[in-house]
Amino acid sequence: MNEQKILIADDDGHGIDTAGKRTPLFPDGTYMKENEFNRAVIDKLNVHLKRNNFDVLHVSAGDTDVPLKTRTDLANNTIPNGFGRPADAFLSVHANAAGNVWNSKVKGIEIFYRAGYKEGKKLAQDVQEYLVKGTPLFNRGLKTNNLHVTREAKMPAILIEGGFMDNPDEAKLLMSDAYREECAEEIARGICQYFGRTYIEVTPPAPPLPVGVNPVSIVIGSNDPYSGLLINGSSWVPAKEVLTVLGVKTWMFQKKSIYIGESSVETKIINNTSYIKSVDLVSLGILKGVFFDPDVVNTKRVLLFPKEAV
Numbered sequence: 001m002n003e004q005k006i007l008i009a010d011d012d013g014h015g016i017d018t019a020g021k022r023t024p025l026f027p028d029g030t031y032m033k034e035n036e037f038n039r040a041v042i043d044k045l046n047v048h049l050k051r052n053n054f055d056v057l058h059v060s061a062g063d064t065d066v067p068l069k070t071r072t073d074l075a076n077n078t079i080p081n082g083f084g085r086p087a088d089a090f091l092s093v094h095a096n097a098a099g100n101v102w103n104s105k106v107k108g109i110e111i112f113y114r115a116g117y118k119e120g121k122k123l124a125q126d127v128q129e130y131l132v133k134g135t136p137l138f139n140r141g142l143k144t145n146n147l148h149v150t151r152e153a154k155m156p157a158i159l160i161e162g163g164f165m166d167n168p169d170e171a172k173l174l175m176s177d178a179y180r181e182e183c184a185e186e187i188a189r190g191i192c193q194y195f196g197r198t199y200i201e202v203t204p205p206a207p208p209l210p211v212g213v214n215p216v217s218i219v220i221g222s223n224d225p226y227s228g229l230l231i232n233g234s235s236w237v238p239a240k241e242v243l244t245v246l247g248v249k250t251w252m253f254q255k256k257s258i259y260i261g262e263s264s265v266e267t268k269i270i271n272n273t274s275y276i277k278s279v280d281l282v283s284l285g286i287l288k289g290v291f292f293d294p295d296v297v298n299t300k301r302v303l304l305f306p307k308e309a310v
């Protein structure tokens with residue numbers, strides 16, 4: 001049976017049209033609704049959480065203002081939440097407001113937790129640590145208050161106020177995709193830290209291969225295929241991975257070349273990986289043979305046959 005994942009319940013604060021939850025009017029007559037920020041952060045956060053192998057329970061789906069009790073009941077699984085278990089942590093994302101007119105004096109990020117609940121405070125600390133490191137906003141610190149979500153959720157629960165909608169500078173940040181992304185990423189890092197996990201970064205796309213160089217799967221026995229290259233009808237294999245699986249111990253990398261025993265082997269370095277030719281491994285007596293499947297012209301994969309079984 002698979003190990004059960006940690007379940008994070010999250011909540012985007014208000015409905016999109018909840019009265020009063022918006023910035024004051026900008027000079028051009030436009031404004032931002034609080035839920036636009038909250039929802040964008042939660043959507044981005046959920047992507048990071050799933051990549052980090054958490055289960056995600058969104059407790060305020062849709063455009064309406066889901067009653068607070070429904071949100072915490074779903075997290076507590078007193079309303080069945082589809083996961084059959086209560087969430088392991090709860091978080092609510094909001095934007096702050098001191099009033100309904102522009103006010104440059106109010107500023108910063110603050111996080112609420114339930115007074116006297118040590119685990120809730122620890123979660124708040126971990127998320128705050130990353131949020132204030134990763135964003136330019138002033139740290140208003142951790143707060144306690146008698147809020148429904150932090151009080152009624154039966155798990156560590158925090159309410160994040162990610163900046164003031166009525167501060168004109170912060171309002172612009174709250175409207176920007178970059179700031180929303182930053183908040184989401186830092187919250188995810190804080191959650192990972194709270195649960196003792198190493199944050200899994202977004203994998204950057206692989207840089208493009210040079211012209212005339214094509215990727216090919218290299219198959220050795222029953223191992224998962226390796227990422228090799230086809231260049232002018234020859235197959236090239238990632239040296240370190242393939243020599244390791246073939247059990248070659250006497251190899252090294254020196255002056256931009258791979259050496260196997262005393263022999264230097266023709267080496268290509270592409271996107272920071274050193275590749276050597278499979279046929280050279282045949283000449284050196286490490287492989288019995290190389291087979292192009294289905295053939296040299298339409299190669300889909302290259303099978304390497306080791307001298308010794310691996």
Ligand SMILES: [Zn+2]
Nearest residue numbers: 013034094095
């Ligand atoms: Zn709010």
